[in-house]
Amino acid sequence: MTTSPLVRTAALAAPVLLLGYGALRLIDGLDGGHDQGGWLWNAGHVMFFAAMALLGALSVGVRGLLPYRDFRNRLAANLATIAALAGTAAFLWVIAGDLSPAFADAAPLPDPLRIAGPLAFQLGTLVLLGQLVRARRLPAWSPVAVLFAFLMIAVNLDLLPLAAILLGAGLLPLAGLRMSRAA
Numbered sequence: 363m364t365t366s367p368l369v370r371t372a373a374l375a376a377p378v379l380l381l382g383y384g385a386l387r388l389i390d391g392l393d394g395g396h397d398q399g400g401w402l403w404n405a406g407h408v409m410f411f412a413a414m415a416l417l418g419a420l421s422v423g424v425r426g427l428l429p430y431r432d433f434r435n436r437l438a439a440n441l442a443t444i445a446a447l448a449g450t451a452a453f454l455w456v457i458a459g460d461l462s463p464a465f466a467d468a469a470p471l472p473d474p475l476r477i478a479g480p481l482a483f484q485l486g487t488l489v490l491l492g493q494l495v496r497a498r499r500l501p502a503w504s505p506v507a508v509l510f511a512f513l514m515i516a517v518n519l520d521l522l523p524l525a526a527i528l529l530g531a532g533l534l535p536l537a538g539l540r541m542s543r544a545a
Contacts (some may be wrong), residue, residue, distance in 0.1 A: 452479020
């Protein structure tokens with residue numbers, strides 16, 4: 363089974379953009395602080411925004427790779443996709459607010475959604491990847507690598523470049539022309 367151009371592109375580009383964001387964030391912090399509104403801050407956040415949009419698109423593309431026809435598995439896949447997309451929307455909302463204080467002031471994201479959004483994104487993404495493993499279309503280590511990337515980011519944002527590399531490794535099988543049949 364071949365992957366779509368959307369899945370291949372998102373699986374490759376999103377981790378690269380996150381790596382760029384992480385690198386710019388580290389450079390921006392060399393003076394002891396992060397200069398909100400500075401060019402490094404803005405460039406990094408634009409990369410972060412694009413990466414998250416691609417990861418949201420990836421969840422839709424991964425959903426399309428699942429072969430399940432029964433109600434229970436389709437429901438789980440659909441709910442996971444909805445969770446990933448809702449979490450993506452929360453990320454994008456916050457990033458847009460970081461890039462535009464006027465937007466943040468006019469339409470702040472409520473604190474519960476700031477917390478639930480990233481968790482929904484991560485859970486939905488991991489469930490979708492897990493379903494690909496279950497369908498024997500993705501190696502079992504792939505969602506494990508993605509989970510560890512998410513955990514690294516949660517521990518410390520300065521680990522973002524390493525997490526992006528780990529995320530890229532976890533998504534790399536999705537970037538291939540053929541899906542792996544080995545679990």
